[in-house]
Amino acid sequence: xxxxxxxxxxxxxxxxxxxxxxxxxxxxxxxxxxxxxxxxxxxxxxxxxxxxxxxxxxxxxxxxxxxxxxxxxxxxxxxxxxxxxxxxxxxxxxxxxxxxxxxxxxxxxxxxxxxxxxxxxxxxxxxxxxxxxxxxxxxxxxxxxxxxxxxxxxxxxxxxxxxxxxxxxxxxxxxxxxxxxxxxxxxxxxxxxxxxxxxxxxxxxxxxxxxxxxxxxxxxxxxxxxxxxxxxxxxxxxxxxxxxxxxxxxxxxxxxxxxxxxxxxxxxxxxxxxxxxxxxxxxxxxxxxxxxxxxxxxxxxxxxxxxxxxxxxxxxxxxxxxxxxxxxxxxxxxxxxxxxxxxxxxxxxxxxxxxxxxxxxxxxxxxxxxxxxxxxxxxxxxxxxxxxxxxxxxxxxxxxxxxxxxxxxxxxxxxxxxxxxxxxxxxxxxxxxxxxxxxxxxxxxxxxxxxxxxxxxxxxxxxxxxxxxxxxxxxxxxxxxxxxxxxxxxxxxxxxxxx
Numbered sequence: 379x380x381x382x383x384x385x386x387x388x389x390x391x392x393x394x395x396x397x398x399x400x401x402x403x404x405x406x407x408x409x410x411x412x413x414x415x416x417x418x419x420x421x422x423x424x425x426x427x428x429x430x431x432x433x434x435x436x437x438x439x440x441x442x443x444x445x446x447x448x449x450x451x452x453x454x455x456x457x458x459x460x461x462x463x464x465x466x467x468x469x470x471x472x473x474x475x476x477x478x479x480x481x482x483x484x485x486x487x488x489x490x491x492x493x494x495x496x497x498x499x500x501x502x503x504x505x506x507x508x509x510x511x512x513x514x515x516x517x518x519x520x521x522x523x524x525x526x527x528x529x530x531x532x533x534x535x536x537x538x539x540x541x542x543x544x545x546x547x548x549x550x551x552x553x554x555x556x557x558x559x560x561x562x563x564x565x566x567x568x569x570x571x572x573x574x575x576x577x578x579x580x581x582x583x584x585x586x587x588x589x590x591x592x593x594x595x596x597x598x599x600x601x602x603x604x605x606x607x608x609x610x611x612x613x614x615x616x617x618x619x620x621x622x623x624x625x626x627x628x629x630x631x632x633x634x635x636x637x638x639x640x641x642x643x644x645x646x647x648x649x650x651x652x653x654x655x656x657x658x659x660x661x662x663x664x665x666x667x668x669x670x671x672x673x674x675x676x677x678x679x680x681x682x683x684x685x686x687x688x689x690x691x692x693x694x695x696x697x698x699x700x701x702x703x704x705x706x707x708x709x710x711x712x713x714x715x716x717x718x719x720x721x722x723x724x725x726x727x728x729x730x731x732x733x734x735x736x737x738x739x740x741x742x743x744x745x746x747x748x749x750x751x752x753x754x755x756x757x758x759x760x761x762x763x764x765x766x767x768x769x770x771x772x773x774x775x776x777x778x779x780x781x782x783x784x785x786x787x788x789x790x791x792x793x794x795x796x797x798x799x800x801x802x803x804x805x806x807x808x809x810x811x812x813x814x815x816x817x818x819x820x821x822x823x824x825x826x827x828x829x830x831x832x833x834x835x836x837x838x839x840x841x842x843x844x845x846x847x848x849x850x851x852x853x854x855x856x857x858x859x860x861x862x863x864x865x866x867x868x869x870x871x872x873x874x875x876x877x
Contacts (some may be wrong), residue, residue, distance in 0.1 A: 437681025459702030481723030500528015509539030674792030
């Protein structure tokens, strides 16, 4: 019997069982609907480019307040598009990437925390990704860079809707370059499609190599609609910049890395222009979570926000995000609407004419009324949930953010030059913050607003019944199980990357 992916059994109760062939039927349905929309008179839908960086903080872009790192390309994007100042990710890599591609919280698709090289689980093949949704619409689909949604064969990008894939299957510290855990990590694989083509690639060259691959993809598909995700490994520790970018910033090696990422964005914009398709391409720049502060000067800045990566404070989950689509997204604008990675899929469905999955719950909303400048108030009362490693830790609605009791790590002594620092485990109780007047989450105003606390607690309780919560021992009835790989006869591609 060959290795296979199966649905993981859970104790969740579900209203209706899912048929074994549901994913196939859903894909066929999407394809049928797409064919019905693609007659000769239909205007070509826009291309979509998602430029995703890793661990880049809210304070690591000039238009978000950075004064010591040159980011002319990100700033150009903001000048020609819309800067989003209340855009949310998840606290860590895997749930953010699941959220981006499925339109659902990582908690809902049972991807609450990062996968490791020894993990046998991954995002379920039953999920419908942006890539699958757009491929059914006739798009070419490509992923360059970091995946981190399962590296076993059934979970690879090529099984999740991407025609092409070139990159690393998980984080860049999960290899021999990691000085902390050399005895547990395998060689870091670089993959082409489903094959390992290189191990322990020179990480100082990854930004350049990914950029060149992305440019090549754009050139080859300039005459048809395409979806391209460029998921850089940087600025996730351990960081590295190529020779031409070392010493260009005032923030040491980390600043140099951001400058090279900015260069990459510039090259992508230039390539779109060179092929005459920049005005028919929506570009989204976003980070997957906040900075990994324990690495000190080899980590980014959260700017005015509290804490960083792996926490539910604003510094961990509020990230820089800019959208540009000339002639459609108003240039030089800013929105403070509460948006997030889960909104990307439904918004892309709207602008491309793709069919949204109708057989499952999505947590994202179509954000086009905000992005087009038509209706900023459409998201005025938006609720955003913050989960971390299976626990519901915070609820935001409008100006208010309620932290539910949970532990968190804070930095006691930052690391220096790549060495890890020291953190301490603390506990926050029930606390309410007014983010309009207290962006740094420093003043608990729960006692003065009991009615707001009660309303947000009610939302939290409803969420626990739907999505579960390990902090209160709840199992969610609306959770869709992850895939679990049974490697009883693993193919060579999987064997090459397992520890």
